[in-house]
Amino acid sequence: MDRQEDNSDDRVATSAATPASGSWLRRFLSHDSGPFAQFVKYGAIGVASTLVQMAVFYLLASTICRCLGPDDWAVKWFGLPAVELSRFVRGLRFAVDTALGFTVANLFCWLMNRAFVFRPGKFVWYKEFGMFFGAATGAMVLATGLAWVLINWVGLQTTAAVIIEVVVSFLVNFIARKFFIFKG
Numbered sequence: 001m002d003r004q005e006d007n008s009d010d011r012v013a014t015s016a017a018t019p020a021s022g023s024w025l026r027r028f029l030s031h032d033s034g035p036f037a038q039f040v041k042y043g044a045i046g047v048a049s050t051l052v053q054m055a056v057f058y059l060l061a062s063t064i065c066r067c068l069g070p071d072d073w074a075v076k077w078f079g080l081p082a083v084e085l086s087r088f089v090r091g092l093r094f095a096v097d098t099a100l101g102f103t104v105a106n107l108f109c110w111l112m113n114r115a116f117v118f119r120p121g122k123f124v125w126y127k128e129f130g131m132f133f134g135a136a137t138g139a140m141v142l143a144t145g146l147a148w149v150l151i152n153w154v155g156l157q158t159t160a161a162v163i164i165e166v167v168v169s170f171l172v173n174f175i176a177r178k179f180f181i182f183k184g
Helices: 002-029 035-061 073-078 087-117 125-154 158-181
Strands: none
Touching: 002 035, 035 087, 035 158, 073 158, 087 125, 087 158, 125 158
8 A cells, every 4th residue: 555655656746847847948948047058058059060060071071072081080980982182182172171061050050059049139130140150250260271281281180170170169159159249
């Protein structure tokens, strides 16, 4: 008999926890979720945006605008096709593939940041959009330039340059978005 009472208490506790979980999720996804949740959401969207950018980059780098050398990690790990190119041409193609991946990923990122991370409305949407892409472009140019130098002058692998480009872009973009573009 005690056992039946325990089970019924468990059902009550479980059903009471379910609405709270939905409420917690709504608060977490809202713009009023607090700085820690904001950073977690920014990071998650950043990871998703990075995956979008890298998917576009590697699709182009292995098909239309090939830039992966035979010693590249992506060639070895995933069997992507390699091409023999001079460092200069490989660096230029890397920049083209990065720019196209950047464009697709940043459209996705802007939409997700407005919806879940930062409070929009500091500027009208088209000015915010322009500033978002402007800051992202500045970060991408800086990071891609650094990666191009590392590929062209140091001989760094393309995939290693992609990792450096992602880290530099992430840091520059967070600062610009948090303090200058959105309401915080």
